[in-house]
Amino acid sequence: MNQLELEKKEVWYIVLPLLLVIPLLGISDRIFDIFKEESYICLDLIIQILIIVCTMAIAIQSWLVFPHLLSNQILYIGNLFFVIALLEIVSLVITQNPMAETQYMEMLLHIIERLCLSIGFLFIILKPKERLRMNVRIYTYGSSLIFVLLSFVLVYCSSTYFLLEEPLLNKVKTIVHLLSAVLQGATIVILSKYTKQLPKREIWLNSAAIYLIISDIFFVFIKDRESIWGFSALIYQFFAFYFFLKALFYTSVEKPYRQLLKIKQDLEYSQQELRFQAFHDDITGLPNEHLLLKTLKEDLHANNHQKAIIAIEIDRLAAIRSSIGISYSNEMMKRVAERIQAILPPHYYATKLREGQFIIYIDHVTTSEELLQFCFNLKDAMKKPLQVQLFSLNGNLNFGIALHAEDCSGEELLMHAQLAMRDASQMPQRFLFYKPYMSNGIADRILIEQELHKALANEEFYLDFQPQVNLKTSKIESVEALVRWRHPTRGFVSPELFIPIAEESGLIIPLGKWILETACVQAKTWEKQGLPPMKVAVNLSLGQLFQQDLVQMVQEILQRTNLEPKYLQLEITESMTMNIDQMTQLLHELKAIGIQIAVDDFGTGYSSLSYLKDFPIDCLKIDRAFVRNIQHNQNDEALVSMILSMAKHLRLKVVAEGIEEVEQLAFLIEGDCDYIQGYLFSKPISAEQIANNYKDLHNRASDILTGMKYEEDYII
Numbered sequence: 001m002n003q004l005e006l007e008k009k010e011v012w013y014i015v016l017p018l019l020l021v022i023p024l025l026g027i028s029d030r031i032f033d034i035f036k037e038e039s040y041i042c043l044d045l046i047i048q049i050l051i052i053v054c055t056m057a058i059a060i061q062s063w064l065v066f067p068h069l070l071s072n073q074i075l076y077i078g079n080l081f082f083v084i085a086l087l088e089i090v091s092l093v094i095t096q097n098p099m100a101e102t103q104y105m106e107m108l109l110h111i112i113e114r115l116c117l118s119i120g121f122l123f124i125i126l127k128p129k130e131r132l133r134m135n136v137r138i139y140t141y142g143s144s145l146i147f148v149l150l151s152f153v154l155v156y157c158s159s160t161y162f163l164l165e166e167p168l169l170n171k172v173k174t175i176v177h178l179l180s181a182v183l184q185g186a187t188i189v190i191l192s193k194y195t196k197q198l199p200k201r202e203i204w205l206n207s208a209a210i211y212l213i214i215s216d217i218f219f220v221f222i223k224d225r226e227s228i229w230g231f232s233a234l235i236y237q238f239f240a241f242y243f244f245l246k247a248l249f250y251t252s253v254e255k256p257y258r259q260l261l262k263i264k265q266d267l268e269y270s271q272q273e274l275r276f277q278a279f280h281d282d283i284t285g286l287p288n289e290h291l292l293l294k295t296l297k298e299d300l301h302a303n304n305h306q307k308a309i310i311a312i313e314i315d316r317l318a319a320i321r322s323s324i325g326i327s328y329s330n331e332m333m334k335r336v337a338e339r340i341q342a343i344l345p346p347h348y349y350a351t352k353l354r355e356g357q358f359i360i361y362i363d364h365v366t367t368s369e370e371l372l373q374f375c376f377n378l379k380d381a382m383k384k385p386l387q388v389q390l391f392s393l394n395g396n397l398n399f400g401i402a403l404h405a406e407d408c409s410g411e412e413l414l415m416h417a418q419l420a421m422r423d424a425s426q427m428p429q430r431f432l433f434y435k436p437y438m439s440n441g442i443a444d445r446i447l448i449e450q451e452l453h454k455a456l457a458n459e460e461f462y463l464d465f466q467p468q469v470n471l472k473t474s475k476i477e478s479v480e481a482l483v484r485w486r487h488p489t490r491g492f493v494s495p496e497l498f499i500p501i502a503e504e505s506g507l508i509i510p511l512g513k514w515i516l517e518t519a520c521v522q523a524k525t526w527e528k529q530g531l532p533p534m535k536v537a538v539n540l541s542l543g544q545l546f547q548q549d550l551v552q553m554v555q556e557i558l559q560r561t562n563l564e565p566k567y568l569q570l571e572i573t574e575s576m577t578m579n580i581d582q583m584t585q586l587l588h589e590l591k592a593i594g595i596q597i598a599v600d601d602f603g604t605g606y607s608s609l610s611y612l613k614d615f616p617i618d619c620l621k622i623d624r625a626f627v628r629n630i631q632h633n634q635n636d637e638a639l640v641s642m643i644l645s646m647a648k649h650l651r652l653k654v655v656a657e658g659i660e661e662v663e664q665l666a667f668l669i670e671g672d673c674d675y676i677q678g679y680l681f682s683k684p685i686s687a688e689q690i691a692n693n694y695k696d697l698h699n700r701a702s703d704i705l706t707g708m709k710y711e712e713d714y715i716i
Contacts, residue, residue: 047234048092054241055085058248063137065248070131073124077248079144080120081241086148087113101159107169108155111176117212118180118187125190177216184209184216201255204247211240281352283330284337292351292359296410299363307404308371310360311417312340312378315396315425316542317356318506324546328388329356335386336395343377357421359414365403368433375399375431391546392582398424399431449501451487456510461485463518464684467697468537468655468677471669474702476694478535478569480677481519482684483511499541508541513553515539520561520568522687529691537569539600545572551589558593565594571621573600584614591616598655602643612650620647624658624678631663644671666708680704 062078091109094102187209191202218233279291287295300307314320314336321329333356340358344350349361365371382395400421404413420434455461465479485493502508516538523536544550558565570590572583587597598619622643626636640656647654656668659678668676681701690697 044234045092045095047238048088048095051234051238051241052085052088052092054238054245055081055088058241058245059085059141061245061248063141066137067134070134072127072130072132074248074251075132075137075140076120076124076127077244079140080116080124081244082141082144083116083120083148084113084241086145087116087151090148090152104159104169105155107173108158109151111173112151112155114176114180114216118183122183122187122190125187174220177220181213181216184213201247201250204243204250208240208243208247211236211243215240281354283333284352286337286341286358287349287351289351289353289359292349292353292361292414293410295349295361296413300404300410300413305363306365307413308362308365309402309404309413309417310362310371310374311400311402311414311421312358312360313356313398313421313425315398315430316503318504318543320393320543320546321356321506324388324391324393324548328391331388332386332393332395335388336382336397339381339395340378343374343381345374348374357418359417368401368403371401372431375401379430393546397430398422400424400434401431402434445501448493448498449505452498452502452505452507455485455487456507456514458488460487461511461514462686463515463522464686465522465536465690466677466684467682467690467701468675469681469701469705471673471676471705474698474705475532476534476698476701477532478537478675479690480537480571480684481515481522481539483515503541503543506543508543509547512541512544513557516554517557517561520557520563523567524561524563525687526691531691531694533564533567535567535569535596537571537596537598539571539573542573545583545586550586551593554590554595555593558595566596569596569598569619571598571600574602587615587617612646612652617652619653619655619675621655621657622673627656627658627664627668627678630667631661637667640667641671644668644673648672662704662708665704669708 059078059082062074062081066075066078087109091106091113094105094109188206191205191209215233215236218236279287279294281288314332317329320332324332333352337350337352337358340350340360344360347362347364349363351359351361353359360374362371378399379397382397385392386395387393398421400417400419400423402413402416402420408416416434416438419438420432423438424430424432462484464482464484466482467476468478468480469475470477483495483499485495485498487493499508502511519536519538523534527533547553554568554570558568572587591597596618597616598621599617600621601623602620620643622640626640626643628636630636630640644654653674655675655677656664656673657677659665659668659676659680661680664678665676665680681704682697685693
């Protein structure tokens with residue numbers, strides 16, 4: 001605002017003296033009558049002194065500024081006004097002795113000064129900009145001093161030896177002033193081309209040129225130097241020099257100062273920005289772990305209030321990130337952060353860690369129910385899917401709650417909440433309070449995650465296959481591929497241990513691709529070995545379903561292995577079907593390839609059954625949990641019967657897992673089940689065992705079913 005007011009004042013500085021030209025033309029005689037002739041002599045002397053001060057100020061300022069800028073234009077302007085200042089000083093000294101010769105010398109000096117000013121300034125404008133050396137300054141100012149001395153000698157000699165007649169001298173003066181006015185006009189035209197680059201400087205210079213033109217016009221028409229017109233000519237000349245000084249001041253002082261001020265402001269802003277970036281997450285804008293730990297260190301033991309931390313993570317975030325990419329997963333994190341902040345109470349402090357976890361610090365906890373209520377509120381807020389570009393993602397959250405103990409540091413409190421959060425992913429309600437036993441086995445879990453990275457490259461994984469028997473034909477027509485890990489030192493590592501870790505770390509993506517391709521290669525190998533064509537079933541993880549190139553990857557694997565699509569079945573779990581819109585499109589694309597789609601662990605999830613009519617599903621797999629007690633538990637019996645009946649009406653095939661007893665098999669045969677898988681027929685075995693013992697496995701299945709007098713001519 002102050003800067004804007006200053007610019008308005010500067011406009012008035014330029015315009016107001018111009019407006020005085022009109023009254024001068026109209027009432028010059030009246031003004032002339034007010035003062036005596038002696039008054040004009042005094043006023044003339046004062047203006048001359050002001051002109052000397054102004055021109056010398058320009059010369060001195062250029063001298064001082066040149067070492068910093070080394071600009072030829074700055075140096076030449078300083079020299080030009082140094083010449084003008086010296087000529088004005090000489091002229092002032094001469095006028096103190098009012099004689100005919102001194103008036104003649106003053107007139108000649110005035111003509112030389114005017115020619116130097118107009119020609120010199122035009123030369124400076126036309127001269128290309130360049131950088132000069134420091135020693136040039138002494139030479140140029142010295143040359144200016146010599147020029148003034150030679151000019152004085154020339155004027156003195158002229159007044160002594162070849163004195164010009166007054167009419168001729170007046171004509172020369174008129175021509176010089178008119179030429180000066182023309183050159184100043186040319187200067188204005190040239191400067192107008194640079195107005196956009198440095199508008200303020202050009203305005204001052206143009207104003208100076210205009211005032212010099214006015215001054216020249218006044219000098220042309222005056223007959224008496226000691227008059228209102230002579231005084232006015234000097235006044236406008238002074239204003240012109242003042243505007244030259246303003247232009248130089250702006251170029252050499254004001255503009256660099258403003259640039260320096262802007263640099264300082266930018267630097268302060270950058271420091272603030274760097275501080276913000278150092279203590280805030282660049283994705284969500286929330287405080288990061290550095291600021292969290294700093295806050296905990298300062299605040300945790302500040303008073304006796306009960307304090308707590310709630311650690312929050314998006315379920316299977318690593319798998320989602322590996323599947324949909326970093327940019328989409330970052331957008332997902334922003335949406336989750338917005339929902340957290342929308343329901344965050346005033347005294348809750350939200351932060352985000354680099355691992356993609358959100359940490360809520362509460363510095364004053366009244367009851368544990370307060371913390372649980374916040375978790376419930378956030379779960380409700382996350383029920384609506386997160387729309388990220390083309391993806392509609394479910395933000396299932398896991399909550400870990402840790403209350404502060406007296407001997408617990410900030411880092412330990414944070415770790416306790418994270419441990420509770422990790423175990424909460426296995427609980428139906430998805431939140432847990434920290435208990436000391438949760439700290440057990442942390443190092444081993446981290447070690448397994450590190451070893452998983454090497455296991456795939458070291459070929460420590462292998463596949464076992466469990467046959468699936470067709471109850472209508474008594475034949476083994478399909479197998480399920482099951483991944484196994486043979487660790488070089490640990491030995492056999494259970495899939496129940498390493499699969500969740502692989503999903504959390506994102507390693508399930510490359511591991512899932514290896515399983516799929518290895519299973520397809522093996523199915524084709526059995527065919528080449530002369531075995532009847534068998535369909536191979538492969539489980540898909542949640543991370544793979546979010547993989548952008550999943551359909552393309554399946555197509556490429558089928559092409560590389562030369563396996564017909566109908567001999568591949570992909571199995572999804574029921575919990576994966578919650579995002580119906582996205583899953584519908586994906587499964588239809590997979591189905592278009594020609595592969596089979598099955599829902600594994602059917603009945604154990606919590607999804608709506610509406611997906612059964614929307615998804616292109618071929619098969620339902622009854623989880624072993626329902627089959628295990630089917631002959632002892634009426635509820636399990638009723639559920640299995642319902643699944644079989646529903647599948648029959650929907651024209652879906654049914655595979656029952658975990659069959660270990662004949663009584664279980666008998667119930668399923670009576671319920672018109674299609675396929676059986678379990679230890680009653682075969683445990684999971686290697687590919688070589690299936691190839692070598694295929695007939696024995698087939699005969700065993702046939703004997704069991706024949707013994708139960710159940711065999712029909714039926715082909716799926």
